[in-house]
Amino acid sequence: MGATRIMDPTDEREPIRRQRTPRPEQLTGTVGLLDISKPRGNVLLDRLEALFAERLPEVEIRRYAKPTFTKPAPDDLRREIAEECGFVIEALAD
Amino acid sequence: MTTQTEVGTTLKPFVLSDSTGTEFRFPTGRPALLCFVHEECQTCALSLPLIEATHRAFGAAVDVWAIGQDTPGNAMLIEGHGLTLPMLDDDALAVSFAYDLDTVPAIFLADGSGKLLRSFVGFGRVDWQDLVADLVSISSLPGPEIRWDDFPESRPGCGSRSVEPMIAERLLAEAEGSPLRARRIEIGSGDDEHEFLFDQGLTDGLPVVPPTPERVLRMLGGTRRDSQEVVAIVPPNLAPVTVEKVAINAVMAGCRPEYLPVVLTAVEAMCTDEFNIHGVSATTMGATPAMIVNGPIRNRIGMNSGLGALGAGNRPNATIGRAIRLVLRNVGGAKTGGTERSTLASPAKFTLTFAEWEERSPWNPYHVDHGFQREDSVVTLFAATGGPSMIVDQTSRTARQLGGSLGMVIEAIAHPRARGPQEMLVVLCPEHLDTITRDGWTKQDLLDRIQEVSAKPLRDLLADETSGVGIPLARFGPDGPTEEQLSQMVPKFASTDNIHLVVAGSDAGKFTSVFQGWASGPRGSMVVSRKIEEV
Numbered sequence: 001m002g003a004t005r006i007m008d009p010t011d012e013r014e015p016i017r018r019q020r021t022p023r024p025e026q027l028t029g030t031v032g033l034l035d036i037s038k039p040r041g042n043v044l045l046d047r048l049e050a051l052f053a054e055r056l057p058e059v060e061i062r063r064y065a066k067p068t069f070t071k072p073a074p075d076d077l078r079r080e081i082a083e084e085c086g087f088v089i090e091a092l093a094d
Numbered sequence: 095m096t097t098q099t100e101v102g103t104t105l106k107p108f109v110l111s112d113s114t115g116t117e118f119r120f121p122t123g124r125p126a127l128l129c130f131v132h133e134e135c136q137t138c139a140l141s142l143p144l145i146e147a148t149h150r151a152f153g154a155a156v157d158v159w160a161i162g163q164d165t166p167g168n169a170m171l172i173e174g175h176g177l178t179l180p181m182l183d184d185d186a187l188a189v190s191f192a193y194d195l196d197t198v199p200a201i202f203l204a205d206g207s208g209k210l211l212r213s214f215v216g217f218g219r220v221d222w223q224d225l226v227a228d229l230v231s232i233s234s235l236p237g238p239e240i241r242w243d244d245f246p247e248s249r250p251g252c253g254s255r256s257v258e259p260m261i262a263e264r265l266l267a268e269a270e271g272s273p274l275r276a277r278r279i280e281i282g283s284g285d286d287e288h289e290f291l292f293d294q295g296l297t298d299g300l301p302v303v304p305p306t307p308e309r310v311l312r313m314l315g316g317t318r319r320d321s322q323e324v325v326a327i328v329p330p331n332l333a334p335v336t337v338e339k340v341a342i343n344a345v346m347a348g349c350r351p352e353y354l355p356v357v358l359t360a361v362e363a364m365c366t367d368e369f370n371i372h373g374v375s376a377t378t379m380g381a382t383p384a385m386i387v388n389g390p391i392r393n394r395i396g397m398n399s400g401l402g403a404l405g406a407g408n409r410p411n412a413t414i415g416r417a418i419r420l421v422l423r424n425v426g427g428a429k430t431g432g433t434e435r436s437t438l439a440s441p442a443k444f445t446l447t448f449a450e451w452e453e454r455s456p457w458n459p460y461h462v463d464h465g466f467q468r469e470d471s472v473v474t475l476f477a478a479t480g481g482p483s484m485i486v487d488q489t490s491r492t493a494r495q496l497g498g499s500l501g502m503v504i505e506a507i508a509h510p511r512a513r514g515p516q517e518m519l520v521v522l523c524p525e526h527l528d529t530i531t532r533d534g535w536t537k538q539d540l541l542d543r544i545q546e547v548s549a550k551p552l553r554d555l556l557a558d559e560t561s562g563v564g565i566p567l568a569r570f571g572p573d574g575p576t577e578e579q580l581s582q583m584v585p586k587f588a589s590t591d592n593i594h595l596v597v598a599g600s601d602a603g604k605f606t607s608v609f610q611g612w613a614s615g616p617r618g619s620m621v622v623s624r625k626i627e628e629v
Contacts, residue, residue: 004287007305008277009296009342009424011333037617068617070373072330 024086027056032085034073035065041093048089064088105208108189110161110182113169118159118182121208125232126157127225130190130200133167135252137217138199140245142175144222145199147238148229149179155233163190163198163255190256191265197251203228216251260308267307273314273321274307276338291346296424298416298444302346313341316351317358318628325358326365328426329372330433335361335425340417343424347417347445352395353410355628357417360385360473363624364418370619374477374612375428380436381612381619384478384519385415385447386596388461389471391626392449399449401600404482404521404607415445442478448598454524455597457537464623471626476519476594477619481609483507487526488604493533496526497540500606501547504593505586507610511555511564513584515618517592517611520544523599526606541590548586555584594621 033048035041049061064081066073069092081088105128109119120126129145131138142160149158158179162168165185172181184190193200197215203225204210212228214221219242230237256265267274281290287304291297303309314321314337321338328335337358344357364371364383374381387397398408406412428434436443452459452468461472485503490496504518522530522540530540552575557564567574587593592614599605612619 003283004281004304005278005307006281006287006291007274007307007310007338007342008279009305009339009346009420011328011331011335011339011425011427012277013331013333068373070370070377070613070618071367072372 027059027087029086030060030062030084032062032064032081032088034081034088034090035063036069036073036090036092037066038069038093041069041091044091044093045089048091099210099213101210101212103210105202105204105210106189106192107208108192110184110189112180112182113165113172116180118180120159121204121206122157123206124155124157125206125211125229126159126202126204126208127152127229128159128161128202128204130161130163130184130193130195130198130254131171132163132198132252132255133170135198137249137251138171139175140217140249141199141201141222142171142177144240144245146175146177146179147240148226151238152229152233152235153179155235156229161189163187187256187261187265188268190254191262191269195254196257198254199251200254201225205232217246217249219245219247263308263311267311272307272311274310274338275322275336276310276342278307295429296346298419298423300444302420303348305342305345309345310338310342313345313349313351313354314338316354317341319358326362328361328365328421329428330375331425331427333425333427335365335421339425340421343420344413344417347420348409348413349417350395350409350413353414353417355626356387356391356395356410356414356471356473357421358628359624359626360414360418360475361421363473363475363622364422366622368616368620369475369477369622371422371426371428372433374619375422375426375434377479377612378435378437379479379612380439380443381477381479382440382443382446383415383418383475384442384481384609385418386460386474386476386519387414387447387449387471388452388459388466388474389626390469391471392452397449399451399598400454403448403451403598404446411447411449412445415447419443419445440480442481446478448521450596451524451598454601455527456531457597460594460596461623463537466623466625472623473626474594474621474623476517476609476621477612478519478609479612480507481519482521482607483610485606485608486604487606490529493530493535493540494543496529497535497543498547500540501544504544504608505548505550507608509561509563510550511557511561513555513565513586514588515614516587517614517621518587518594519609519611520593520595521599521607521609522595522597523603523606524597524601525604527597529604537595538590541593541595544593545585545587545590549583550586551580552582552584553580 033045111117161182161184168181200215203212226237281287288301319337323337324334395410397410422428450459462468466472487499555564557566
């Protein structure tokens with residue numbers, strides 16, 4: 001029996017390997033808190049924001065929210081966060 | 095022989111070897127006589143002495159080649175006929191295919207640049223006499239001694255091996271200009287092809303049909319669309335999927351070519367922003383597309399809308415849904431444990447497709463109620479997280495009672511206190527349909543009754559010690575809800591439009607089933623219906 005040839009059912013794309021951005025030694029600048037819009041995600045993020053204010057008052061906090069948790073974040077939102085923040089914390093809750 | 099027989103056309107160049115591995119390139123710069131033959135063909139056997147004779151007579155000026163269609167047969171021809179002319183090996187049939195042969199022997203006389211001077215197939219004494227006369231004139235050499243009376247006037251040729259059904263498909267798949275562009279994967283002869291496909295993570299956990307080029311090509315015969323047309327961008331990896339890639343996965347799922355237009359349209363519908371297959375796949379709730387097919391294509395491809403419509407045993411029902419899941423998995427990259435993250439999931443993740451029994455119902459079929467023509471063929475995708483959940487009612491004899499039963503059970507779907515962005519797919523069985531319509535009810539009457547019965551006063555919907563699910567009391571402030579608020583009826587569904595109703599199932603049995611939806615509306619998944627344009 002000879003070899004069988006089949007057609008590749010996948011998208012044939014090689015995933016791009018990216019270097020992780022080096023982690024900074026210190027937390028400074030702006031931290032984005034991204035609410036994915038699951039119920040009570042805001043509760044978790046409110047608490048985080050309060051802890052930041054208490055322990056790292058020099059850090060600026062900006063709040064963001066996805067329009068819905070069921071879809072990936074829109075491009076504009078991702079760009080906005082990348083431009084405005086050095087860090088981002090994405091919160092999942094229920 | 096269609097494209098190559100016109101005198102004056104330039105024959106396709108080729109390179110073939112004889113049994114010793116010596117390469118022969120056409121055109122040669124000299125006149126050439128190409129004689130395609132096959133060992134099992136009696137007319138070829140009849141012609142070979144003439145072919146050999148022309149080689150001996152004109153070989154000094156003309157390249158006379160036999161081109162045999164299978165290696166062992168070629169050796170037998172050389173031996174059996176004492177051939178001294180070159181016997182080129184076209185066992186792969188690539189040249190026979192390129193020359194569009196349907197009959198052997200096929201004889202082509204060409205000039206030094208490859209331009210066709212004369213051709214014929216089968217055996218004709220006059221054809222051969224004319225050919226020899228041409229060769230005499232081209233070569234200025236004397237013709238061979240041939241006792242023409244020993245030859246019959248004519249004999250039909252035999253089928254070229256290149257048009258035998260399985261072979262023709264392989265050749266088409268491999269030929270230049272083939273519609274197939276996807277990467278080929280070679281499975282070693284020592285490997286089990288099914289085990290290989292499992293090992294590569296290309297199946298849904300059940301065996302798949304190996305997508306050989308021949309099968310994919312046959313599948314592509316089910317559509318007029320260009321094989322390289324991008325059908326959709328498939329989440330979660332946002333990978334473009336071509337008609338060819340859908341066809342490959344449809345082969346794997348077990349589809350027949352005539353199902354392909356349904357699969358293609360379903361992939362388009364699934365990948366819309368409205369349906370939001372990314373969220374449907376990723377949710378821990380275990381959502382999956384439930385697909386309903388309406389319109390003439392249901393019957394044309396033999397879908398089941400009757401007995402056991404939601405179950406096993408019908409090929410299009412089983413394989414169309416499976417095909418879109420395989421596209422999602424293999425092209426979109428939605429793999430269990432990756433972006434596919436259901437807590438429990440459901441067997442419906444393998445496949446969930448059925449047809450509406452439109453002919454059984456006096457009401458408009460689903461697609462007509464949603465803006466399509468009755469003669470349109472339409473696929474509808476509903477993101478189902480649960481079901482089929484059966485509603486057993488064998489005793490209600492009026493539409494009002496039966497509608498009440500449906501409302502009571504439907505109220506408990508997901509959770510009795512779940513309200514608001516709910517959607518439901520109701521598959522109404524024929525006996526229940528009869529009970530409803532006997533009282534003259536319309537579909538809307540039934541939906542209204544379901545909505546009426548599944549509504550509850552606020553007081554029954556408050557979260558309490560029995561269950562934490564419900565409307566939190568805290569929402570009403572320190573004084574709590576007023577008596578008026580407590581008595582207010584809260585519907586299960588935001589609108590009766592959120593109850594999607596189709597008719598299916600056997601004539602016997604009073605068992606309607608429902609599928610519960612997922613997060614509905616623009617923030618979740620919306621029901622998407624799309625016309626199959628190509629039917």
